[in-house]
Amino acid sequence: MLKLDPHSRLVRAVDFPAGGISQEANYFSKLSRAYEESGLRDRVPLAIAILSVAFQAYPQWIESPVRLYFHSRTVLDLFCAALVISAALAVFARTSRLGVGLFIVVAAIAIVPDWTIIANHTYLALWSIPVAVLFREWWKSDSYSFYLRMTIGIVMLAAFAQKVIAGTYLDGSYIAYLNAHGTPTERMFSFLCDSSAPCVYYQAISIFIVVWQFAVGILLLLGLNSLLFLAIEIGFLLGAGVYADEMNFQILNIALLCIIFRFGMPLWLLALSLGLLVLDIFRLEAIVKGVLSYVA
Amino acid sequence: MWRNIEHRWIVFGLLILHIGWLANHIRWVVNDEINPWKLGGYAMYTVPSPRINVRVYDALNPEVRIPAKMLQFYAATRFSNIGRTFRCASIPAASFRGFFNENMDLIGRSLAFVFFERRFVRSPPSAKTENTGLVVVTWRDTQTFSYTSRFCGKQETQSGTL
Numbered sequence: 001m002l003k004l005d006p007h008s009r010l011v012r013a014v015d016f017p018a019g020g021i022s023q024e025a026n027y028f029s030k031l032s033r034a035y036e037e038s039g040l041r042d043r044v045p046l047a048i049a050i051l052s053v054a055f056q057a058y059p060q061w062i063e064s065p066v067r068l069y070f071h072s073r074t075v076l077d078l079f080c081a082a083l084v085i086s087a088a089l090a091v092f093a094r095t096s097r098l099g100v101g102l103f104i105v106v107a108a109i110a111i112v113p114d115w116t117i118i119a120n121h122t123y124l125a126l127w128s129i130p131v132a133v134l135f136r137e138w139w140k141s142d143s144y145s146f147y148l149r150m151t152i153g154i155v156m157l158a159a160f161a162q163k164v165i166a167g168t169y170l171d172g173s174y175i176a177y178l179n180a181h182g183t184p185t186e187r188m189f190s191f192l193c194d195s196s197a198p199c200v201y202y203q204a205i206s207i208f209i210v211v212w213q214f215a216v217g218i219l220l221l222l223g224l225n226s227l228l229f230l231a232i233e234i235g236f237l238l239g240a241g242v243y244a245d246e247m248n249f250q251i252l253n254i255a256l257l258c259i260i261f262r263f264g265m266p267l268w269l270l271a272l273s274l275g276l277l278v279l280d281i282f283r284l285e286a287i288v289k290g291v292l293s294y295v296a
Numbered sequence: 297m298w299r300n301i302e303h304r305w306i307v308f309g310l311l312i313l314h315i316g317w318l319a320n321h322i323r324w325v326v327n328d329e330i331n332p333w334k335l336g337g338y339a340m341y342t343v344p345s346p347r348i349n350v351r352v353y354d355a356l357n358p359e360v361r362i363p364a365k366m367l368q369f370y371a372a373t374r375f376s377n378i379g380r381t382f383r384c385a386s387i388p389a390a391s392f393r394g395f396f397n398e399n400m401d402l403i404g405r406s407l408a409f410v411f412f413e414r415r416f417v418r419s420p421p422s423a424k425t426e427n428t429g430l431v432v433v434t435w436r437d438t439q440t441f442s443y444t445s446r447f448c449g450k451q452e453t454q455s456g457t458l
Contacts, residue, residue, distance in 0.1 A: 066378065069371050113374060116334060116381040123336025127314055134303050147307045151314060158318040159338040165326060166342035168416065174342065177421035181344075196420055244341065 032267055041264035042139040043096055046132060047087040048265065048273050049255040050103050053125045054083035055277045056248040057111065057118075071110075079110040093137070100133040121249040127151055128256055139259070149220050149260045152253065156217030160210055169210050172203030183285045184292075185245045212236065220260070230261045234269075238276075247280040328448070331413075334381045344423040346413040348380045355406035355432050364402065368394030380411065384448035387431055389456030392443060396458060403458070407433045411447075 035041055058080040061067045067076065083106055089099030107126060111118060128151055132138035168174035178186040180196035193199035216233060234254050241250035251273050258265045265273070279287070321337030324330040331346050332339035350369075354360040370378055372390040387409075396403050411429035416422075429447040436442060442455040 065367050066371050066374060069367055070374065114378065116377055117379045118334075118336075120333075120336050120338050120340055127310070127336075131307070131310065134306060143303055143307055147311065150311050154311070154315055154318065155338055158322070161322060162325065162332070162337060162339035162342050165322065166332075166339065168342055168418070171418070173418045173421045174416075177344065177416070177423070180421060181423065198421065 035267055036264075039093055039139070040091060041266065042262075043091050043093070044270055045255040045258040045265045046096070046100070046129065046138070047090045048270065048277075049125060049129055049252050050083060050087040050090060050099070051274075052248050052252040052255065052277060053103075053107075053111075053122060053129075054080055054087070055280060056121055057083075059281060061110075067114075076110075079106055082106045096138065097133055097136065100129065100138070104130045104133060119249075121252055124151075124155060124249075124256075125252060145260050145262055148256050149223070152256055152260065153217045153220035156213050156220065160214040160217060163210050163213070169206040170203075172198035172200075172206045175202040175206045183245050184288045185243055185284050188243065209240075225261060227261065227263065230257055230263060233257060241276070242284060245284045247276040247284075251277055251280075329382065329384050331379070331381045331383060334379070343416040344414055346383075346415070348383065348411065348413045348428075350380075350409055350411050353408045353410060355408040355434070358408060362402070362407065364395070365398040366395070368398045383413070383428065384450065386445050386447065386452050386454065387443070389443075389454060392433060392441065392456055393458060396441075404435050404438060406435070409433070 058076070061071075061076045061079070062073060071079075082102060086099045086102035086106065089095040089102060091099075107130065111122060111126070128148055131147055132144055135141040135144050138144045163169040166174075168177075175189070176193070176196060176198040179190040179193070179202065180187075189202070189205060192201035219229065234257065237250040237253050241247040254269070254273065255265065258269070318337060321330075321335055321339070324335070325332045325337065325339050331348065332342055333345050350366065352362045352364045354362060369391045372394040373388065376388070377385050409431040410427055411431075412425050413428050414423040415426050417424050429445070431443050431445045433441055433443040436455070439458050440455060441458075442453060444451065444453045
């Protein structure tokens with residue numbers, strides 16, 4: 001029998017008749033309910049945001065001779081472990097603020113000194129995550145979600161302005177460059193044009209990206225709170241992540257959007273985010289090449 | 297209540313700071329002073345990543361490339377300009393002290409440090425490696441060196457001691 005829970009943000013099916021599949025569904029339903037009722041769903045996005053920093057930074061730390069010149073491998077492992085612990089602490093109501101505090105300490109020691117070479121992803125994390133420490137219950141704070149909304153909106157408009165000023169998007173030349181010289185995923189549109197010169201399709205894709213970033217920035221600043229908008233933006237971010245073979249930045253954005261929209265992170269999105277963070281270590285390029293060589 | 301008001305000021309202050317940072321980043325990019333992929337300005341994927349690199353040559357015989365260890369050269373600028381993100385900035389003497397500490401056999405030899413990076417070419421869309429800077433190191437005695445840098449059209453002479 002289908003039972004609708006009016007207090008849930010999602011329609012859930014419960015009370016299945018006994019049976020193998022229905023028991024699993026029932027188990028998942030109970031897990032999902034416990035996940036929501038405990039408030040984990042509201043706090044998990046910040047943990048995922050912190051984890052995205054760990055997944056982004058750690059592989060670079062252990063491959064960088066300069067990092068290994070300043071810190072031993074063990075110390076770098078400890079920095080990464082501290083980030084993972086801060087993510088775990090951020091999940092629970094009692095320790096969430098402590099988790100953010102630990103993130104600030106690790107960032108100050110291990111990330112900020114490299115401010116001239118860290119990724120833009122990490123900059124966004126540094127502008128957004130530490131501010132949560134100001135609020136006793138950041139996941140209930142309107143001020144924090146407002147701050148994140150404005151921050152992402154400003155970042156979208158900055159990315160838009162940089163692309164327009166560079167001039168390499170309005171004429172389609174950068175997408176044409178990627179289609180000729182990029183990674184396998186960046187060449188996914190190469191079938192659209194015969195030559196490597198920018199054709200009308202490359203120009204259209206480039207202009208769409210620029211207009212989309214501008215529109216998202218403006219809509220966020222105006223306070224649009226539609227879940228449909230959130231769903232479309234998550235879809236766009238995942239698509240962009242596949243194209244650029246860079247999932248970390250997208251997962252950070254998705255996690256922050258989940259806080260902004262006060263939607264929390266449903267279990268399926270949590271599983272997807274964790275899966276993509278792990279996948280990002282191996283790079284889609286390597287996976288695509290592996291599949292292609294297997295097929296060939 | 298007062299705490300909420302205080303938080304509101306911090307939140308607005310951070311947002312204004314962020315806008316200022318981004319505006320300044322755009323100014324740096326427009327003036328070609330920085331690597332657009334870095335410093336949190338979200339200008340990545342506007343041009344190919346520059347992949348800034350340095351090679352060392354014998355200043356008296358520029359055809360001869362010298363294989364040298366560069367770790368301490370880079371490490372000396374970890375807190376200020378590692379990876380030459382500020383592409384027009386001069387090189388501190390500490391970088392050369394680190395370099396000669398790691399390459400003692402090169403002390404007393406005149407060297408040319410040539411800096412390269414990839415620049416975007418629009419037609420046809422491609423990336424071309426260009427020479428973007430030069431530093432020539434000469435020695436006054438066994439301990440003191442002077443170096444002339446040329447970055448972004450500016451020439452500067454400085455000295456350092458081992």
